[in-house]
Amino acid sequence: MQAVLYVSHGSRVKETRQEAMAFMEQVHQKVDVALHETCFLELVSPDIGEGIDSLAEQGATAIAVVPVLLLSAGHYYEDIPDEVKKSVLRYPDIRFTYGKPLGVQDRLVEILAERLQETGVERLPEAEILLVGRGGKSSEITRSVEGIAAKLAVKVKVPKIDVCYLAASAPSFDEGLQASINSGSKQIFVVPYLWFTGLLVKSMQKKINSLSTKEQQIILCGYLGDHPSMVDALAERVHEALQNKQQPVW
The missing domain is CATH 3.40.50.1400 (Rossmann fold)
Structure with a gap:
């Protein structure tokens, strides 16, 4: 069963976490996948490992890991892969693919x-x-x-x-x-x-x-937030990750 794991940055501010979760709910509506989970890079739970555990327990056989990031930096190249790698070893039968940050659009x-x-x-x-x-x-x-x-x-x-x-x-x-x-x-x-x-x-x-x-x-000025174009942009990255046939080298 295909699943999507959204990896958001994380914040101590409750409003930020609620905002991120509500945003991901909007993206879910544009992605025809049964299993979705949102996790965080730091400061709050669930972390990446816990998010993968939850999806595995729900029967996921493939997980598209999608970074909720604007640009490619250390989180994308190092922190997320390092954490996913630990779960890849624990779940060798699950196929993992990796999405991209939004980038310059x-x-x-x-x-x-x-x-x-x-x-x-x-x-x-x-x-x-x-x-x-x-x-x-x-x-x-x-x-x-x-x-x-x-x-x-x-x-x-x-x-x-x-x-x-x-x-x-x-x-x-x-x-x-x-x-x-x-x-x-x-x-x-x-x-x-x-x-x-x-x-x-x-x-x-x-x-x-x-x-x-x-x-x-x-x-x-206001931050980017849940503008409809932001929802569309992330949904597009999810679809790209789902269609990715090449296993990343973790």
Whole structure:
């Protein structure tokens, strides 16, 4: 029996976990597979091993492991495979396939443009736009975020969009935000390239609230969330993983 294991990042924030689970329920409706399970990389249960155990107990004979990740980084290349490998040894009769993160997609750039518009704030011609990525040690992450920023700049018709990162990449969020403030623009739009809410979004909002003034307005846009295009994008990755005939080398 075919099953799908969704591997989400994990958060201590209850709202984030609930948001992730509700999102996966929407994806389930677009994927014609009887067995689904959502697990988390860190901080909360079930973890990957527990998710696989649950599917095995329900009779799964094939499991498509689908990373609920925006970009390819250490979690995709190392952390998820390392954990799945342990279960592969315990369940040699189960066939495992591996999906891909969403990657750089035009429809995700469209969501970012919508999030800018949804602020309801009329954008001044000289407004600064700062795209904020999660970050990672891989140069692939920075290339991808820079590519997204370039696509968004074309979409919203501005000369350029600066980028910064919340962890492990430079410039940091604090550095990027300070550079935007130093530009002297009366408006700064901060666009988070994040899937769900959580401590990172809350910390960004707190920082912005402390720095925004009447003379220099800083606006935090919404995160990607459960936009219908996000649901479609992940469902597409699930279908690709289900159709993958090649066993990954764990």
